[in-house]
Amino acid sequence: MHELDDVDAVGVIGAGTMGGGIAQVAATAGYEVVVRDVETEYLDRGLERIDSSLDRLADRGSLEEDPAAVRERIATTTDLDELADVDLTIEAVIEDLDVKRDVFADLDGIVGPDVPMATNTSTLSVTAIASATDRPASVVGLHFMNPVPIMEGVEVVRGERTGADVLEFAHAFAEDLGKTTWESADKPGFVTNRILMPWINEGIRAYDEGVASKEDIDAGMRLGTNVPMGPLELADRIGLDVVLAASETLREELGDRYTPAYLLKRKVEAGDLGRKSGRGFYEYERDER
Known part of the structure; x- marks a missing residue:
């Protein structure tokens, strides 16, 4: 059994x-x-x-x-060997299946045999990631929302081989961080991005086709549906490169209804990635969070 009381140290990759x-919360x-990364x-x-x-x-x-x-x-x-004694690992590297599988394959030979191994993937298959290990029952999706310290929700994703005790543990751990969880099967995009990416892309298309200004598109969605951000604001917050990669992954899995908006591709090609680059659909101070 995986018990929350057994967790003192968390490894974040x-x-x-x-x-x-994730490390902060x-x-x-x-x-x-x-926290482990490849460069100081x-x-x-x-x-x-x-x-x-x-x-x-x-300050607040x-x-x-x-x-x-x-x-x-x-x-x-x-x-990575310095994670040998942690009680839980959470992988949060680039959203690339091969890279994530390599991380999990390496972790499999480093951390203890009873250590739960979570991935923060937002669109990729938890089952495919888990198959890089000899213990897929210990692998679970813990999809935090950005910005992690502010956003309340965490999506818990059950892979095909995720153990029931690991799934229960994942909910308990996220809730211990002050988060509220919901659960998804290991289907492309899970709950959040499966629904969110078409919404963002349609907002971008509406702007590109002259339906309204970007400000009015965002205002219309905020005031008309009571969401905290409109689609263009949210795309800038997430990162346009991240939105593009997620949309392309979903299109490969689920078909043309997830085709990325033309303007989204052009923005990414231009290096206009949103808040993190200082310019997306809006302009920001660089690295504003």
Whole structure:
């Protein structure tokens, strides 16, 4: 059995926006965290984002501890072997199946035999990722939403071989981080992106075809459907390259209704990736979070 009480240390693979956010919320919840990435500069950049996020939360009165106390629970490394003693791993590397499978194959020979292994994939098959290991029953999807410290929800994805105890553990762990969970079968895009990507792409098409200004498209969806962001705002928040990659994955799996909008492709080709690049459908201060 996988029990929440047995978890003291969490290993996070990937120090990008998602990995850093996951590390932050785990450390905030009291867990010791080891973040691994392939380059020291990626780790340093990730820690800078965590520091800025913690400071903002403290300024708003949303952090119960001093930011420094949370940061002390986060260690970094470029050596995957240093995750040998963690009690849970959460992979948050680039959304590429081969890369993720390589990470899981390596982890399989490093972490303990009873350690649950989670992937933060947003569209890829948890079953395909798990098949790179000798323990697919221990592999589960934990799809956090961006920005992780702010967003309440976590999507728990059951692979074809995910054990019932691991699935129950995944819900319990996310809830211990203060999140609310829902569960999806291992189908392309799961619940969230299966529905979200066509919505974003249709918003982009409406803008490209002159239906309305980008501001009015976003305002219409916010005010007309009570969502917090319109499709173009949300695309910029997620990252246009991420939206494009997710849409292309879904098109390969589910057909032409997931074809990415033409303007989305052009934006990505131009390097206009949204908030992280300083320009997407709107303009931002670079690396604004």
